[in-house]
Amino acid sequence: MALLTASGLLVVAGPADAEAAASCAGRKVRTLPFSTGSVQVHKRGGYVCAVTVAKKQGKTQWMSVSVRARGGRPVVxxxxxxxxxxxxxxxxxxxxxxxxxxxxxxxxxxGWILC
Structure with a gap:
C-alpha cells in the first residue's frame, strides 16, 4: 500500500519537478512575459541565468532561450x-x-539589461 501511495505522489509531483528543473540559482531579477510564455532571469554573483517557460505546458512545441553578456557569445x-x-x-x-x-x-x- 505504501508503494502505491508513493507512486501516486510521484505522479502528482511530476509537473512540480519539471518546474523545479526549470529554475535557476540566485534571485529572480526579471520576468519577460510574451504571448505564449515568459523568460525568467536570475542573477547570482556575476552569473546570469535564464529559462523560457511555456504558458501551455505538456504539449511538445518549439522553444528557445538565449542569454549573452556584452562582448561575448550567446549561450542558447x-x-x-x-x-x-x-x-x-x-x-x-x-x-x-x-x-x-x-x-x-x-x-x-x-535589449541590453542589468547594466
Missing part, C-alpha cells in the same frame, strides 16, 4: 520541449546582458 538552448527551454547561464560580471526567449510563434527580446 533550443528545440522541441514540453515545459521549458534552459536554463542557460553566462558569467556576465558587471556587463549588460541580452536575453531572448521563444515559444511557438511568440517571442521576446530584452
Amino acid at each position: 538552448d533550443r528545440g522541441r520541449f514540453k515545459y521549458h527551454a534552459g536554463p542557460v547561464t553566462v558569467h556576465a560580471g558587471q556587463r549588460c546582458v541580452w536575453v531572448e526567449g521563444e515559444v511557438g510563434r511568440g517571442s521576446v527580446s530584452s
